[in-house]
Amino acid sequence: MNYEEFQxxxxxxxxxxxxxxxxxxILFYLFTGSQRFTDLWRIMPRVSKKVLLEQLKEMEExxxxxxxxxxxxxxxxxxxxxxQGRTLGPLLKQLDEWGDNYIQTKE
Amino acid sequence: MNYEEFQxxxxxxxxxxxxxxxxxxILFYLFTGSQRFTDLWRIMPRVSKKVLLEQLKEMEExxxxxxxxxxxxxxxxxxxxxxQGRTLGPLLKQLDEWGDNYIQTKE
DNA sequence: AAAGAAGTTCACTTTTTGGTCACCTATACA
DNA sequence: TGTATAGGTGACCAAAAAGTGAACTTCTTT
Numbered sequence: 001m002n003y004e005e006f007q008x009x010x011x012x013x014x015x016x017x018x019x020x021x022x023x024x025x026i027l028f029y030l031f032t033g034s035q036r037f038t039d040l041w042r043i044m045p046r047v048s049k050k051v052l053l054e055q056l057k058e059m060e061e062x063x064x065x066x067x068x069x070x071x072x073x074x075x076x077x078x079x080x081x082x083x084q085g086r087t088l089g090p091l092l093k094q095l096d097e098w099g100d101n102y103i104q105t106k107e
Numbered sequence: 108m109n110y111e112e113f114q115x116x117x118x119x120x121x122x123x124x125x126x127x128x129x130x131x132x133i134l135f136y137l138f139t140g141s142q143r144f145t146d147l148w149r150i151m152p153r154v155s156k157k158v159l160l161e162q163l164k165e166m167e168e169x170x171x172x173x174x175x176x177x178x179x180x181x182x183x184x185x186x187x188x189x190x191q192g193r194t195l196g197p198l199l200k201q202l203d204e205w206g207d208n209y210i211q212t213k214e
Numbered sequence: 215a216a217a218g219a220a221g222t223t224c225a226c227t228t229t230t231t232g233g234t235c236a237c238c239t240a241t242a243c244a
Numbered sequence: 245t246g247t248a249t250a251g252g253t254g255a256c257c258a259a260a261a262a263g264t265g266a267a268c269t270t271c272t273t274t
Contacts, residue, residue, distance in 0.1 A: 002150070006132045010206025011199055015125060017209075021232070024122060025113045037251060046110055051232060053252065063213070073241055074249045084212065091205050092118055098198050099117025102124075105191065106170070128262070144221065158262060160222065180271055181219045 014091070017062050020055045022047055027085070027092060030065060034080035064088070121198070124169050127162045129154055134192070134199060137172060141187035171195070 006012055018024055022044065029035055029043065041052055056079055059065045064085035068078040113119055125131060129151065136142055136150065148159055163186055166172045171192035175185045 001132075001135060006135075008210070010203035010208075010210065011131050011135075013206035013210060014202045015122075015131060018122060019126065024118050025108075025110075028108060028113070028118075038249090044110065048233065048235090049252075050234085050254090054232090069251095075240075075251070077251060084209070087205070087208075091201055094198055094201055095121045096117035098194070099120035101117075101194075102191070103115070103117065103120060145219090155263060155265085156221080157223080157264085161262085176221095182221070182270075184221060 017059075017064065020058060022052065022055045023059060024092070026052075026055060026059070026079075027064070027081075027088060030079060030081045030085070031089065031092075034068070034078045037077045037079065040079065059085075124166075124171065127165060129159065129162045130166060131199070131202075133159075133162060133166065133186075134171070134188075134195060137186060137188045137192070138196065138199075141175070141185045144184045144186065147186065166192075 001009065018027075025044065026040065029040060037052075037056075040056075041047070041049055044052065047055075056065065056067070060067050060079075063082055065079050066082050068080060070076045070078065108116065125134075132151065133147065136147060144159075144163075147163075148154070148156055151159065154162075163172065163174070167174050167186075170189055172186050173189050175187060177183045177185065
């Protein structure tokens with residue numbers, strides 16, 4: 001495998017999709033169900049609306065999540081996992097388990 | 108899960124260990140066997156020795172790889188997977204497969 | 215002595231990412 | 245009329261990550 005091949009390799013692509021500072025956390029929340037923008041923001045007090053929005057937009061463009069407008073009043077926007085995003089479930093689980101195991105062997 | 112819990116969660120930890128720009132590639136090479144520093148560098152022409160060294164050092168501190176000196180002449184340094192590092196195998200495989208699948212559905 | 219190899223370090227710059235803060239839009243309701 | 249609410253933008257700044265290029269060390273060969 002050379003550099004070019006590596007850039008296109010699956011592992012590289014997957015990691016780049018998950019690489020944002022808040023993306024894994026957002027995904028975890030979305031796995032518990034569709035979330036209103038403001039609620040997501042309230043759960044993550046250290047993230048500004050702008051940054052949260054950036055992460056959401058990138059994941060939406062990547063096809064991992066969907067943006068759903070409900071135009072009542074006040075207008076609400078929900079974010080939810082796409083089918084594609086939902087397939088990340090087992091992967092996130094394995095990442096989580098490996099990490100937990102790693103933490104334990106380090107103690 | 109709140110912010111603090113998230114920082115310690117397994118998935119977060121795992122992703123941070125794999126987050127370096129060249130780390131996954133290095134790991135892939137090391138899975139094919141122990142590698143001399145200079146050889147690793149030759150395979151990755153776009154990485155400066157300094158950056159490669161940084162990535163290796165970080166992975167060594169994380170316990171994923173081991174640095175082995177052979178002091179003949181010229182002195183050689185080999186890098187190889189630790190037992191801990193070797194357990195990343197299935198995870199990398201799954202990251203890779205998910206990514207390949209993702210790429211296909213995007214085309 | 216001089217040159218060269220392998221691994222490493224240092225000083226410095228560029229790029230990317232994340233961050234704050236103020237402001238905009240549309241609408242409901244007091 | 246004015247204010248609140250939900251979602252979103254733009255200007256600007258700070259920190260982190262990655263990159264460059266030179267130089268150092270140790271020992272061997274010429």
